[in-house]
Amino acid sequence: xxxxxxxxxxxxxxxxxxxxxxxxxxxxxxxxxxxxxxxxxxxxxxxxxxxxxxxxxxxxxxxxxxxxxxxxxxxxxxxxxxxxxxxxxxxxxxxxxxxxxxxxxxxxxxxxxxxxxxxxxxxxxxxxxxxxxxxxxxxxxxxxxxxxxxxxxxxxxxxxxxxxxxxxxxxxxxxxxxxxxxxxxxxxxxxxxxxxxxxxxxxxxxxxxxxxxxxxxxxxxxxxxxxxxxxxxxxxxxxxxxxxxxxxxxxxxxxxxxxxxxxxxxxxxxxxxxxxxxxxxxxxxxxxxxxxxxxxxxxxxxxxxxxxxxxxxxxxxxxxxxxxxxxxx
Numbered sequence: 001x002x003x004x005x006x007x008x009x010x011x012x013x014x015x016x017x018x019x020x021x022x023x024x025x026x027x028x029x030x031x032x033x034x035x036x037x038x039x040x041x042x043x044x045x046x047x048x049x050x051x052x053x054x055x056x057x058x059x060x061x062x063x064x065x066x067x068x069x070x071x072x073x074x075x076x077x078x079x080x081x082x083x084x085x086x087x088x089x090x091x092x093x094x095x096x097x098x099x100x101x102x103x104x105x106x107x108x109x110x111x112x113x114x115x116x117x118x119x120x121x122x123x124x125x126x127x128x129x130x131x132x133x134x135x136x137x138x139x140x141x142x143x144x145x146x147x148x149x150x151x152x153x154x155x156x157x158x159x160x161x162x163x164x165x166x167x168x169x170x171x172x173x174x175x176x177x178x179x180x181x182x183x184x185x186x187x188x189x190x191x192x193x194x195x196x197x198x199x200x201x202x203x204x205x206x207x208x209x210x211x212x213x214x215x216x217x218x219x220x221x222x223x224x225x226x227x228x229x230x231x232x233x234x235x236x237x238x239x240x241x242x243x244x245x246x247x248x249x250x251x252x253x254x255x256x257x258x259x260x261x262x263x264x265x266x267x268x269x270x271x272x273x274x275x276x277x278x279x280x281x282x283x284x285x286x287x288x289x290x291x292x293x294x295x296x297x298x299x300x301x302x303x304x305x306x307x308x309x310x311x312x313x314x315x316x317x318x319x320x321x322x323x324x325x326x327x328x329x
Contacts (some may be wrong), residue, residue: 021054037279041079048076055124064108069100080114095176114280123159188266241270
């Protein structure tokens with residue numbers, strides 16, 4: 001049985017959706033994995049709210065929503081967007097929990113240090129599962145709330161019962177969002193076809209994120225990568241973090257809502273540990289790529305798992321917390 005309604009949308013912000021761990025393993029059916037664009041931050045928000053790391057939460061984009069509390073509820077906030085409780089003036093920062101009283105108005109309008117923030121409620125945001133996930137697939141228009149972004153008047157229900165909606169105050173003992181830095185990449189399957197000079201140019205350029213970017217991918221602006229015409233190839237599988245080189249020779253970096261296949265040559269692929277950094281890049285921000293090795297990529301994922309487990313352990317040591325599902329994607 002689901003819990004009570006806890007939040008009502010007064011203003012949906014720029015783009016607020018319900019996201020969770022997504023729908024991995026369904027590319028063969030033509031269904032994108034989707035889910036949170038920054039799973040590190042979503043996992044922290046959920047840990048703060050006492051949830052499994054991939055429970056459904058709100059994903060905020062650049063300018064977050066305004067929400068009114070319908071019940072006394074503790075929420076966890078992480079990622080790159082902060083806010084305030086309008087009627088009390090209390091600031092709310094990513095990496096913390098705070099308890100809203102009925103009637104409190106929460107403005108998630110910054111300050112922002114990244115493109116996305118995540119708001120979790122105890123038990124997760126309760127919407128129906130579609131194909132094993134509660135995440136919103138915007139392109140296909142299913143999941144979440146009717147496959148669409150949140151709108152004014154929407155009411156959100158928590159997965160936890162009323163007597164489990166409040167938690168003690170907690171702070172995440174580390175960064176509440178991915179640490180900024182270069183995006184580490186491995187050569188893509190078509191790097192040799194494109195030539196050494198093309199990969200060198202990708203790595204040497206400070207690229208700017210275009211305003212036409214979205215959850216499907218980041219379009220990058222800068223000097224076109226030199227070389228001859230780029231031919232489209234037979235469709236092949238792609239993953240989040242794939243760096244494609246289309247005919248205009250300006251890279252496109254795929255994010256979580258990418259289609260399962262693509263036809264542009266793949267010049268490089270971001271390591272899994274850095275895909276969440278991509279999800280925090282706002283239009284106009286700068287991004288640079290850095291070559292790495294498979295061994296370093298595996299070490300980065302091990303460090304990511306270690307840091308999350310250490311943070312979750314500290315939360316449990318400082319209060320009464322249920323065991324968290326600590327598996328990393």
